[in-house]
Amino acid sequence: xxxxxxxxxxxxNATLKDPVCGMSVTEQSEHQQKYAMRTYYFCSSKCLGKFxxxxxxxxxxxxxxxxxxxxxxxxxxxxPMHPEIRQDHPGSCPxxxxxxxxVLPELEADESxxxxxxxxRFWWTLPLTVIAFILAMFGERLGxxxxxxxxxxxxFISIPIVLWSGWPFFTRGWQSxxxxxxxxxxxxxxxxxxxxxxxxxxxxxxxxxxxSFISMxxxxxxxxxxxxxxxxxxxxxxxELKARSQTSAAIKxxxxxxxxxxxRIAADGKEEDIPLSNVxxxxxxxxxxxxxxxxxxxxxEGGSAVDESMLTGEPMPVTKRAGDKVIGATLxxxxxxxxxxxxxxxxxxxxxxxxxVAQAQRSxxxxxxxxxxxxxxxxxxxxxxxxxxxxxxxxxxxxPRWVFGLINAVSVLIIACPCALGLATPMSIMVATxxxxxxxxxFRDATAIENLRKVDTLIVDKTGTLTEGKPAFDKVxxxxxxxxxxxxxxxxxxxxxxxxxLADAIVRAARERQLVLDKPENFNSESGIGVRxxxxxxxLALGNTVLMQQLGVPVESLLSQAETLRAxxxxxxxxxxxxxxxxxxxxxxxxxxxxxxxxxxxKASGIRLIMATGDGLTTAKAVxxxxxxxxxxxxxxxxxxxxxxxxxQKEGRVVAMAGDGINDAPxxxxxxxxxxxxxxxxxxxxxxxxxLVKGDLRGISVARSxxxxxxxxxxxxxxxxxxxxxxxxxxxxxxLYPITGWLLSPLIAALAMSLSSVSVISNALRLNWxxxxxx
Numbered sequence: 001x002x003x004x005x006x007x008x009x010x011x012x013n014a015t016l017k018d019p020v021c022g023m024s025v026t027e028q029s030e031h032q033q034k035y036a037m038r039t040y041y042f043c044s045s046k047c048l049g050k051f052x053x054x055x056x057x058x059x060x061x062x063x064x065x066x067x068x069x070x071x072x073x074x075x076x077x078x079x080p081m082h083p084e085i086r087q088d089h090p091g092s093c094p095x096x097x098x099x100x101x102x103v104l105p106e107l108e109a110d111e112s113x114x115x116x117x118x119x120x121r122f123w124w125t126l127p128l129t130v131i132a133f134i135l136a137m138f139g140e141r142l143g144x145x146x147x148x149x150x151x152x153x154x155x156f157i158s159i160p161i162v163l164w165s166g167w168p169f170f171t172r173g174w175q176s177x178x179x180x181x182x183x184x185x186x187x188x189x190x191x192x193x194x195x196x197x198x199x200x201x202x203x204x205x206x207x208x209x210x211x212s213f214i215s216m217x218x219x220x221x222x223x224x225x226x227x228x229x230x231x232x233x234x235x236x237x238x239x240e241l242k243a244r245s246q247t248s249a250a251i252k253x254x255x256x257x258x259x260x261x262x263x264r265i266a267a268d269g270k271e272e273d274i275p276l277s278n279v280x281x282x283x284x285x286x287x288x289x290x291x292x293x294x295x296x297x298x299x300x301e302g303g304s305a306v307d308e309s310m311l312t313g314e315p316m317p318v319t320k321r322a323g324d325k326v327i328g329a330t331l332x333x334x335x336x337x338x339x340x341x342x343x344x345x346x347x348x349x350x351x352x353x354x355x356x357v358a359q360a361q362r363s364x365x366x367x368x369x370x371x372x373x374x375x376x377x378x379x380x381x382x383x384x385x386x387x388x389x390x391x392x393x394x395x396x397x398x399x400p401r402w403v404f405g406l407i408n409a410v411s412v413l414i415i416a417c418p419c420a421l422g423l424a425t426p427m428s429i430m431v432a433t434x435x436x437x438x439x440x441x442x443f444r445d446a447t448a449i450e451n452l453r454k455v456d457t458l459i460v461d462k463t464g465t466l467t468e469g470k471p472a473f474d475k476v477x478x479x480x481x482x483x484x485x486x487x488x489x490x491x492x493x494x495x496x497x498x499x500x501x502l503a504d505a506i507v508r509a510a511r512e513r514q515l516v517l518d519k520p521e522n523f524n525s526e527s528g529i530g531v532r533x534x535x536x537x538x539x540l541a542l543g544n545t546v547l548m549q550q551l552g553v554p555v556e557s558l559l560s561q562a563e564t565l566r567a568x569x570x571x572x573x574x575x576x577x578x579x580x581x582x583x584x585x586x587x588x589x590x591x592x593x594x595x596x597x598x599x600x601x602x603k604a605s606g607i608r609l610i611m612a613t614g615d616g617l618t619t620a621k622a623v624x625x626x627x628x629x630x631x632x633x634x635x636x637x638x639x640x641x642x643x644x645x646x647x648x649q650k651e652g653r654v655v656a657m658a659g660d661g662i663n664d665a666p667x668x669x670x671x672x673x674x675x676x677x678x679x680x681x682x683x684x685x686x687x688x689x690x691x692l693v694k695g696d697l698r699g700i701s702v703a704r705s706x707x708x709x710x711x712x713x714x715x716x717x718x719x720x721x722x723x724x725x726x727x728x729x730x731x732x733x734x735x736l737y738p739i740t741g742w743l744l745s746p747l748i749a750a751l752a753m754s755l756s757s758v759s760v761i762s763n764a765l766r767l768n769w770x771x772x773x774x775x
Contacts, residue, residue, distance in 0.1 A: 016041050018041065018042050018043045018047050019040055019042075019051065019058040019059065020042065020047035020048075020051055020058055020278075022274065022275070022278060025041045025042065025043050025266075026041070027041060029041045029042060029043065031043065031044060031047070031048045032048075033048060033051060033055075035051075035055050035059065040058075040059075043266055043267075044267070044280070044282075044283075047280075076088060076102070076103045077089065077090055077091065077100035077101060077102055077103065078100060078101065078103050079093035079095070079100055079101075085100070086103070087100065090113070090114075092172060092175070094175060094179045094181065095179065095181045099112070099114050099241065112241055114241060115238065115241040115242065117168075118168075118234055118237050118238050118241065119238055121164065121165040121168075121234055122165070122231065122234040122235055122238060124165075125160060125161045125164070125165040125227075125231065126231060128157050128158070128160060128161055128227070129161055129224075129227045129228060129230075129231040131157055132154055132157045132158055132161070132223055132224045132227045132228075133224045133227070133228060135150055135153065135154055135157075135224070136154065136221075136223070136224035137224075146217060147217040147218040148206075148217055148218045150218070151199075151202070151203040151206075151218050151219075151221050151223075152203055154199075154203075154221060154223040154224065155199065155200060155203050155221075155223055157223070157227075158196065158199075158223035158224075158226060158227045161226070161227040161230055161231065162192065162196045162226050162227065162230060165230055165231070165234060166192060166226075166230040166233075166234075169185055169188050169189055169192070169230065169233060170189050170193065172185035172189070173185040173186050173188065173189025173190070173193075174189070176189075182379035182380060186379045188229065188233055190379075190382075190383070190413055191229065191413055192225075192226040192229050192230055193226075194409075194410050194413035195222040195223075195225045195226040195229075195410070195413075196222075196223065196226040198221075198222065198406075198407075198410040199221035199222050199223045199226070201406075202218075202219040202220070202221050203219075203221055206218060206219040209407070255354065257292075257329040257350060257662075258276060258292075258294075258328060258329050258350055259276060259291070259292040259294050259329070260275070260276060261273045261274060261275055261276060261294075262274060262276055262279050262283075262285050262294035262295070263285060263286045263287075263288070263291075264279065264283050264284065264285055264286075265283075265284040265285065265286055265338065271286060276294055276295070277345075279294060279295055279341055279344050280341065280344065281341055281342060281343070281344055282340060282341065283340070283341045284300065284338060284339070284340055285297070285338070285339050285340075285341060286336070286337070286338050287332045287336070287337040287338070287339060288332070288336055289304070289332060289333070289334050289335060289336060290331075290332065290333070291331075291332055292328075292329055292330065292331055292332070293306065293326045293327060293328050293329065293330045293331075293332060293337075293339070294328060294341075295328040295341045295342075295343060295344045295348055296325070296326070296327055296328050296341070296342055296343035296344075296347070296348045296349055297325070297326060297328075297339040297340050297341040297342045297343070298323065298324065298325055298326070298339060298340055298342060299320050299321060299322050299323065299324050299325075299326060299337055299338070299339050300322060300338050300339060300340050301322060301337065301338035302321075302322070302335055302336050302337040302338055303319070303320065303321040303322070303335050303337075304319075304320055304332050304333060304334050304335030304336070304337055305317035305318065305319055305320070305333045305334055305335075306318050306319075306320045306326060306330050306331065306332055306333065307330060307331040307332075307333050308327060308330045317333055319529060320337065326339055327348075327349050327350075328343075328348045328349065328350050329348075329350045334525065335525070378725075382412065382413065382725075382729070385412055385729060385733055386409045386412040386413050387409070388733070389405065389408045389409045389412050389732075389733040389734065390405040390406060390408070390409040391405065392405070392733075393405030393408055393409075393734060397734075404734070404743070407743075408732060408733055408734045408743065411732035411733075412729055412732045412733055415724075415725065415728040415729060415732045425446060425714050425717070425718075428710050428713045428714045428717055428764045428767065429443075429446045429449060429710065429714075431764045431765060431767040431768060432449055432706055432709075432710040432713075432767055433449075434768075435706060435767055435768060436702075436703065436706050439699070439702050439706075440678075440692060440693040440694050440696065440699050440702075441690065441691075441692060441693070441699045441702055441703045441706065442678075442690065442691040442692075442693060443689065443690055443703075444688070444689045444690065444691070445689060447689065448673050448674075448689035448690050449706070449707050449710050449711070450707070450710075450711055450714075451654070451672050451673050451707075452656070452673050452690070452703055452704055452707040453704060453707040453708045453711060454654045454672070455607065455654050455655070455656040455672065455673055455704070456606065456607065456608060456653055456654050457607070457608045457610065457648055457653040457654065457655045457656070458602060458607050458608070458609055458610070458655075458656045458657075458658060458700070459610045459611075459612050459641070459644065459645065459648075459655065459656070459657045459658070459667065459671070460609065460610070460611055460612075460629075460658045460659070460697070461611075461612065461613055461658065461659035461660060461661065461664050462611060462613035462620060462623055463589060463613060463614075463660075463661070464659075464660035464661060464677055464695070465658055465659055465660050465677055465695075465697070466591060466592065466595050466611070466623065466627065466697075467589040467590060467591050467592060467595075467623070468589060468590050468591075468592055469589065469660060469677075470589065471502055471504070471505040471571070471587045471588070471589060472505055472587065472588065472589070472590050473505045473506055473508065473509030473585070473586075473587055474565070474570050474586040474587055474588040474590075475565075475585075475586050476488045476491075476583060476584070476585045476586075477558060477561050477583055477584050477585075477586075478582065478583040479557060479558060479581050479582055479583050480557075481582075482582045482583050484583075485513065485515060486582075487575055487582055487583035487585070488506070488509065488510050488513065488515060488585065489510055489515040489516070489517065490535065490540060490575060490577065490582065491506055491510075491542050491573070491575050491585055492506050492507045492509070492510030492511075492515065492517055493510075493517045493518045493519070493520055493535055493540075494520050494523070494531055494532075494533050494535060494540045494542050495507050495531065495542065496517060496519070496520065502571060502573065502587045503531070505587045506573075506585060506587065518535055518536065520533035520534060520535050520540070521533060521534040521535070522534050529543050529544055529546045529547045529550075530542055530543015530544060530546075530547035530573070531543065538577055538578055539577070539578050539579065540575070540576070540577055541553070541575070541576040541579075542573055542574070542575050542576075542585075543573060543574065544572070544573060544574070545574070547574075548574050548576060548581075551576060551579055552579060553574070553576040553579050553580065553581055554581060555574055555581055555584075557581060558574070558581065558583070558584050561584065562574075562584055565584075565586045565588075567622055568588070568622045568623075568626075569588055569589065569620075569622050569623055570586040570587065570588035571586065571587050571588065572584055572585070572586050573585050573586075573587070591623065591626070591627065592695070592696070592697075594696045594697060594698050595627060595697055596627060596628075597698060598696065598697035598698040598700065598701070599627055599628065599629070599697065600628075601698065601701045602697075602700060602701065603628070605701070605704070608631075608653070609629050609630075609631070610629070610631040610632075610633070610644075611623070611624050611629045611631065611632045611633065612633040612636050612640070612641050612644055612667075613633070613634055613636065614634075614635065614636055614637065614663055617632075617634030617635055620632050620633070620634035620635075621634065637663070638662075638663040638664070638665070638666050638667070639666070641657070641659075641663070641664065641666065641667035642666040642667050642670055644667070645657060645667045645670045645671050646670065649672070654672050655671045655672050655673075656671055656672065656673040656674070656675055656700075657670075657671035657673075657674050657675065657688075658675040658676075658677070658697065658700070659675075659676065659677070659688075660676060660677035660695070664676075664687075665687040666687075668687040668688045669687045669688075673689055673690060674687055674688035674689050674690065675688055675689075675690045675691075675692065675700060675703075676688035676690070676691045676692070677691075677692055677695035678691050678692055678693040678694060678695050690703055706767075709767060710767065713763065713764060713766065713767055716763055717760045717763055717764060720759045720760055720763065721760060724759075
């Protein structure tokens with residue numbers, strides 16, 4: 001333990017470690033403290049203060065780590081369908097049986113243990129399921145063994161499938177009974193359990209069954225039905241767990257934005273890289289060109305253009321000088337900066353956005369599908385019918401009364417097996433998502449497909465959603481005595497030495513016009529307000545109004561044109577030659593060609609359109625006016641978009657949010673349907689339920705049509721599933737026996753169950769037809 005703390009040593013100027021933050025210090029540090037016969041040295045008064053409060057925590061860190069800790073939000077687990085369920089360890093939801101997942105996932109999280117477990121159970125028993133199925137279907141034709149012997153073989157093959165692979169399902173089914181929350185696991189447990197137990201009895205004591213149930217030398221058994229149902233359910237759980245693991249990708253993407261370390265400047269001027277978690281409020285941090293800003297704070301030295309697009313979504317880097325605020329996780333593009341940290345840890349803007357996304361995801365009420373609404377009643381009804389069938393036949397049926405009762409009760413449970421009911425919505429969703437993918441629309445879950453058709457309000461971001469999201473050269477206006485190409489050539493020649501995105505747009509435009517560019521001399525970047533240099537003996541300056549004022553260059557001759565361009569959202573730069581105005585250049589973020597058509601279609605369908613952007617209000621209104629959007633909100637922050645969504649939802653609106661930036665992530669997660677542009681950030685796509693691959697808003701109309709068709713298809717599937725049950729259960733219970741003498745054996749029950757599944761699958765596949773909108 002003593003090797004991690006720092007005692008008084010006889011070595012002068014020895015390099016020691018601050019026991020609190022780990023920074024290198026020396027014995028000359030003015031921050032010292034004696035504890036337990038040793039002297040400890042600290043980099044600052046803050047670390048010294050922390051040490052004085054809990055010295056044992058830093059003197060013996062391993063002992064402190066072993067003490068019981070209270071669980072934080074990040075160590076809590078919750079149910080995605082029932083957010084009110086929370087516990088401090090993994091497990092299953094007591095209401096629906098769904099696997100609990102972390103409230104806030106870790107950046108370096110391992111694969112779900114349950115996913116690994118289900119994969120192992122599925123793959124290890126899949127060969128046995130295939131063998132049991134082949135024996136049941138083709139055993140008599142193959143003639144490998146007597147049928148009575150085959151029953152024993154099928155039983156031994158199915159035992160590990162049912163009792164090992166299917167054990168988690170029976171556990172969840174039992175929990176649903178104990179918690180009085182009947183769900184799909186109740187049905188699966190009853191269906192497979194009844195089929196298996198019936199088959200075991202039929203194999204071990206076949207003599208208890210009437211002769212009418214003996215076929216091909218044995219009583220018909222249904223081991224393959226139980227085995228196949230369990231294997232298919234395992235496969236479905238594996239696919240579901242994999243899909244659900246992606247729901248935390250948005251938060252992981254956000255957490256991945258923050259740098260791992262920061263470069264701290266000590267009081268004696270020495271610099272050292274330290275973990276981000278060791279940064280304290282008030283620390284001086286150096287940010288070199290190309291590095292990320294570690295935490296929120298204020299610039300104390302230097303100047304640079306900082307790219308904040310990963311948080312704000314706006315494409316233009318923002319000029320930062322001494323006194324300006326900076327946001328953690330943004331990118332310093334050019335100059336060196338020194339900042340003082342003001343907000344660290346959970347107080348930074350990035351952490352707050354992470355919390356907002358997590359809260360919005362968890363606060364989203366789970367949609368109750370039609371199958372879920374009736375599932376509880378359906379389960380209890382089937383159980384009641386099976387019990388009435390058993391006792392009714394046992395007390396009032398012909399001999400052998402109780403055998404008839406058992407067989408008919410099993411038939412009821414088998415024909416009511418939840419295969420068709422379970423496939424009714426997933427099959428439609430599976431086909432619909434595939435259909436959407438071929439048309440550039442990616443659905444993340446079924447909720448998005450079901451909710452999109454109900455949307456009546458659409459909030460759209462500007463940059464990257466309505467517009468291209470990247471600077472493009474707009475136009476050049478020459479002053480008297482200059483030509484357009486000459487002004488563009490001079491500006492592009494000078495901008496070759498700049499890394500600013502606006503400069504890149506100008507250089508790219510000059511090269512497209514095949515203009516010959518010269519190499520500037522004495523190039524100098526003026527702290528984000530422009531650039532200067534020499535070209536052919538002439539002094540050039542390209543920048544904004546501030547730079548022109550510093551150089552004493554009058555811009556009044558082109559001022560009105562500049563204001564007109566700014567009014568439509570363009571960024572304007574002046575070019576001066578030998579301190580005389582030569583012209584101006586405009587760079588803007590153009591509207592996507594598909595945007596006007598997409599908005600017109602949405603408005604025609606009755607959708608209320610609202611623009612909410614972090615861009616300036618003047619620019620936002622100009623773009624909104626051009627696109628026919630009446631409600632425009634400019635200069636909004638991430639929390640403002642979230643508040644807007646919540647306000648509209650309280651008014652009873654069904655809200656969709658379309659955006660592409662990290663600043664859109666909380667609103668995308670909170671909206672009834674979040675729609676991300678595939679050309680935007682990963683965080684936005686991971687927060688949204690729908691992604692438009694090409695970033696084309698026309699995809700929303702396609703997605704709405706697919707939503708209508710899919711929900712209609714799901715209703716048809718549910719109708720088929722319940723129709724089969726409504727027709728089959730009375731027959732299975734023996735209600736027609738007094739009239740017709742018919743009894744439904746479990747074999748016919750299994751056949752009816754298969755037919756119901758086939759009908760559901762076939763109907764869902766109709767969504768792949770060319771005229772799918774009509775089905």
